[in-house]
Amino acid sequence: MELVDRYMQAVEYYLPKGKKGDISRELRANIMDEIEAKQNDKAKDLDITEVSALLKRQGHPQKVAQAYSPLSPLVASEDMPLYKSAMIKALIFLFCYAILTAGNYLFEEQSVNAFAYLFVALGSFLDNIGLVLIVVTTSFYFAGKNGYLNKWRYPKWSPESLPKANAQIISKSDSVSEIATSVFALMMFSTPIWMDPISYEKLILGFAPDMQAWRIILSVLVSYSLISAVYRINKRYWTRTSLAVYVAEYLVYIATMLYLWTQPALVVVHNPQASDLNRIIEGLFTYGWLFGVFIFTLITVSLIRKWFKL
Template identity: 25%
Template sequence: MQIVNNYLNSLESYLSEDIRKEVRDELEASILEQVEDKQESLGRELNTEDIEAILLGFGHPMKVAAAYSSNQELVSSSYFPVFKKSLELTLAIVMIATLLLNIPLIFSDANFIKIGIVLLADFIENGVWTFAWVTLLFWVLQTNNISIEGLYKWSPKELSAVNPKLKISRLETLFEITVYLIFLGWWNGAFGWTMTHVFENLDKVVNLSDEWQLVHWSVNIIVGLSIIVDSIKYIAAGWNKATLSANMALNIASLAVIAQIFGFETYVTVIENPDGTIPLEVTLEHARTLINGVLGVLAAIIAWDIFSNYQKIVS
């Protein structure tokens, strides 16, 4: 029966060499048994259509071969929870870094549609690469049987002692620390571009105004202390009254700095060539609207965090 032989040959092509003969012999015996049973029930020799129906019942050769093969998952169930959390946090970090690195474009004279398209394209490209690299990392860990049980380490005693409202995720805390470090790098000019952006048409240069220097060290101190608080929180795997109080104090200081920034007369300064082909007012108003919006959202988040910390302290 050539059709059966073709099926078994196809099946073999999906199997590793060490199990090909064993699996082929097993499947061949099973198929021939069904063929014989069918012939007895019908009282005649089976035609091609009858044999085809039997083979369809077994399923596609690739799917059947997968049932006999090990390691059929890129990320197995034992690795998946950590993989999922790592991917979420890594994607968030990459997205924030992408946004920071595109700040020159956001402050440019490009229209909102162009800015949105560029940002979306960067987010998608960086997101795909991030997904690929994180998946590859966990595939390598799984393939080489590298244990990640340390990440699942826990103690029933700790679970019973920790107030659920004070418990934190170490991965999320590590994400916060990473975001703070990225921000500090940008704030202190550690990346390839500075606060200055030269526009594509080369007719003007935009800088943050000198007023930002008034909060330069305040921001550095607040963010630096926030990293220390988060590091303590990471080690302890939870909040305590000391870290909650420190975080509330830093949040209040952050609101004070934001209020000071709202009082700036100008957020950016523009140096324009004599031809003045693009109105200064457009860029200045664009920058003020954007920065005011970001500061407003940031202030709301900080205010909510203060309230949340207070609830945890009194609970």
């Protein structure tokens, strides 16, 4: 029958080559048996409308093929937690790579433009996110299909090793943003090292001559923040010790900003003719330190609340 032949051809289209013959013969036999049974009941051949209705009851050709030969999913449901964890780590690694790319861009362009830094970092991240998605998903597909994920699916554990019921989750986004901010800050503080003298002299803003020692002090503080942020990326929960150290880090920044608020201007305008701009910059930094203290105090209070809940 033509309709049966057309239906079987549609089903075979969705079947793997190695299974087409056996499945096709079995399915065709089942359909012909059903048609023959219907014809015996009616004592006459089925017309086109009746055959079409019988084939519709079989289901869509793709659905029938899937029932006979289920396709392997790209990522099995039991592997989704591991897949999600791997994808998050891959994206974090990609973002860190984008931050380094942006830092290298500033070095090549001899610039400290914050907008260019963010634009290059975001552009590098978006350019490569598709590749990361394909690589991770493809790796999981072949590893899961060949049974390699079984030993990684569920890591070793014991009830005693599980986090406490009141455990506080470490925010990955906070750690990533701290990494980006710290890298840019280090680029800013180390301009005399990586920037050529001509480009350095063209900078509008710079450290005041009598405040040059703060380059080293602030670089040390920011370097510690960068290292601790990288360390926290691989951690899922806060401990009382790690959170206490994080609170101490914020207290050091608050104390530093309060001290700088009482000192002469940290940043000045290089151009001696721009005295009006210099006064504006001094005013911005005067109130900027206090604003920073206010923001950091709010964050510290929230962290202390988390600490008491542990």
